[in-house]
Amino acid sequence: MGSLAATRRFDDVKVGDELPELSIDITPTLVISTAIASRDYQDVHHDVELAKSRGAKGIFMNILTTNGIVGRYVSDWAGPEALFKSVSIRLGVPNYPGDTMKLAGKVRAKSDDGGVIDLAIQGTNRLGNHVVGTVRIALPTAR
Numbered sequence: 001m002g003s004l005a006a007t008r009r010f011d012d013v014k015v016g017d018e019l020p021e022l023s024i025d026i027t028p029t030l031v032i033s034t035a036i037a038s039r040d041y042q043d044v045h046h047d048v049e050l051a052k053s054r055g056a057k058g059i060f061m062n063i064l065t066t067n068g069i070v071g072r073y074v075s076d077w078a079g080p081e082a083l084f085k086s087v088s089i090r091l092g093v094p095n096y097p098g099d100t101m102k103l104a105g106k107v108r109a110k111s112d113d114g115g116v117i118d119l120a121i122q123g124t125n126r127l128g129n130h131v132v133g134t135v136r137i138a139l140p141t142a143r
Contacts, residue, residue, distance in 0.1 A: 085137060086134075101131075117138075
C-alpha cells in the first residue's frame, strides 16, 4: 500500500497498473461495530438467530462498511492528496464472520482533464464476488 506521506501522481500511473491485494478478515466485531457506527441497526448485522430466521447463514456486513473499506483501499494506494470523484459499487455475496475479503484493483482509464483515473475494484471471499465497482479519483498532475 502507498505511504500516507506520499500521494501518487497522475503521470506516474498507467492504464493496466494493478493495486496491491488487501485482505480483510471479517470478524463478528467488525460486522457489528461498523454497522452500529454507521447507524445501521438492522438485526441481520448483529443478531445471529434473527439473521438465520431470515434465511442468512448468520450476521453479515452492511453496504456502508463495504463502501468504507473500498474507500480505505483506494486512499491507502492513492495517498492523502487524492480527491474522490465518485464511488459506484454493487454488492454480491455476503461477507460473513470467518470470511476473508480480498480486495484487488486495476487502473481502467485515465483522463488528462483534471488528472482523473478510473479504478476497477473487486472484493472476493470464499463464496465469490462480495463487491465490484468503479472508483474515480483525481490525482495531482504536477510535482
